[in-house]
Amino acid sequence: ALAKRAAKLRRDLELEWEGVALALNLLEEVQELRAENQMLKQRLGRLVVE
Template identity: 65%
Template sequence: MSSTLIVQLDMPTLCREADVSADYVIEIVEHGIVEPRGRTPQDWLFDDQAPLLTRRAVKLHQQLQLEWEGVALALELLDEVRQLRTENSRLRQQLGRFTQV
């Protein structure tokens, strides 16, 4: 039997891990950048990727002075580029098996 560990962070833990204020987290959630479970900020639980995503969002917001909508779009596009690069690499490996002489 396999066991999967699911890490969930509450709001204070996310704020500490991402080194941001709760106000920033609320704005990020309102714009769909990070999606917690729970109804209110006091009940929110975040997955283990939330601190990284939150730090990236705040960095884009502050350093590039993007509005939160722009941050959400930039993060979505960056994720899409990462996925396409991964797929491209996998396809190149598969193609390489057929073209080796």
Template identity: 60%
Template sequence: MKQTVIVEFSVDEVCQLVGLQRTYLVEIVAHGIVEPHGAQPEVWRFDQGALHLLRRAARLHRELALDWPGVAVALDLMGELEQLRHENRQLRQRLGRFQDD
């Protein structure tokens, strides 16, 4: 039987791992960039996917001097771009099968 291990991080752990101030983390959640598990900041937990997204958000904020709403828009657009690239690769593979014949 295969077991799945789910790793979750507390607010303090996330702040330390990502290099964010607690107030920034609260703002990020308020803008819907990530959704923690738990109702209040005292009990919030973040999974590895959220940690990855928070690192990207912090990098955009720091390197491009974007405000948090701008970061949210940029992350949405980056996600759409990644999805379109994935779909494009799949379509090229399908097309390649027809062209090889």
């Protein structure tokens, strides 16, 4: 799955492999930040209700 994603990024965005690696790292970081943000929103919601 990762290799397919990398190949698609390379093809679609016409990136060198170094750019593909950077893009994959940034996409992973965005996913982690979104998950953290969602968790914090849930915690905040519980605190506001209490």
